[in-house]
Amino acid sequence: MIHLNAAALQEIRRMQSKHENATSAFRVGIQPGGCSEFCYVLGLDEATQPDDRTFFCEEIQVVVDSQSWPYLQGLNLDYSEDLMGGGFRFSNPNAVSSCGCGNSFSTTEAEVAPSCETEA
Numbered sequence: 001m002i003h004l005n006a007a008a009l010q011e012i013r014r015m016q017s018k019h020e021n022a023t024s025a026f027r028v029g030i031q032p033g034g035c036s037e038f039c040y041v042l043g044l045d046e047a048t049q050p051d052d053r054t055f056f057c058e059e060i061q062v063v064v065d066s067q068s069w070p071y072l073q074g075l076n077l078d079y080s081e082d083l084m085g086g087g088f089r090f091s092n093p094n095a096v097s098s099c100g101c102g103n104s105f106s107t108t109e110a111e112v113a114p115s116c117e118t119e120a
Contacts, residue, residue, distance in 0.1 A: 002028060002064065002072060004057045007079040008088065012060055019044050025054070025061040028075070029068040036097060036106040038071060040090055070094070071107060 004012070016022045024044035033039045048054060051066040064072055076091040092098075097106045 001055060001074070002057075002062055003074075003076045004060070004062070005076070005078045008077045009058055009060060011079040011086070011088070015044060016060075021046050023061075025063040027063045027065075028072060028077070029065050030071050038106070040088075042088060 012026050016024060016026075021044075024046050025048060027041075027043050027045040029041040030038040031041050045063060048063050049065065053064045053066065053069050055062055071094050072092070074093040078089040078091070079086065080089055081087075090098075094107055
């Protein structure tokens with residue numbers, strides 16, 4: 001399961017309210033890249049696939065593709081704002097190391113670059 005704290009839930013609701021389909025699922029996944037082995041990918045999705053893991057956190061449908069699931073199981077997702085703006089924060093029990101920006105992680109013992117750039 002993926003755990004969403006109150007701030008993350010509030011931000012997802014805000015995202016949904018601005019989306020053309022306010023009931024879209026919140027998709028969490030990974031892709032190769034970033035400063036480490038994988039980068040987190042978040043977004044709203046109107047379609048689910050047969051092999052997706054789907055569950056609800058309060059009234060928000062959370063969807064994870066089957067390839068990302070082993071790397072994300074147990075993930076705690078938070079949202080916070082600071083002087084640099086707002087963003088999701090990841091606490092992943094499957095990560096051996098994380099990038100300085102917190103948006104990428106590795107599941108193997110590897111040297112991690114001190115920071116990375118993220119898309120706005």
